[in-house]
Amino acid sequence: MxxxxxxxxxxxxxxxxxxRTALMRQKAEKLAAQQGVPLTPAQATAADTPAQPYHHVEEQKRKREAMTKDERLGLR
Incomplete structure (x- = not known):
């Protein structure tokens, strides 16, 4: 070859x-993960809430049931 x-x-x-910024952010995230300290408030609340499975089919069914017949047909 x-x-x-x-x-x-x-x-x-x-x-x-x-x-450089991306590398610094990755290092900070890795360090925070090792120490167990969340970096942002969103990460702090995400750790407190239990993880629940997401079912796309059920979500679509709920949205469809909430719509009226005209909305489903695109008349509104």
Missing amino acids: IRRPPTLIQMTDGDVQQV
């Missing part, structure tokens, strides 16, 4: 900063 030189991808300073 003939190898060719790698294609150079030009990056701007903004691209580099985005990568």
Whole structure:
């Protein structure tokens, strides 16, 4: 197999900063996970609520039952 030189991808300073920010965020999340400290209030409340299964078919059935006949037919 003939190898060719790698294609150079030009990056701007903004691209580099985005990568650095993403890496810092990943490190912070990993550290918080190890320490057991939630990073955001949303993560704190998510940990308190028990996980419940999501049934798409049942959700669609509830939405359909809540609609009137005209709404289901697209008349409203």
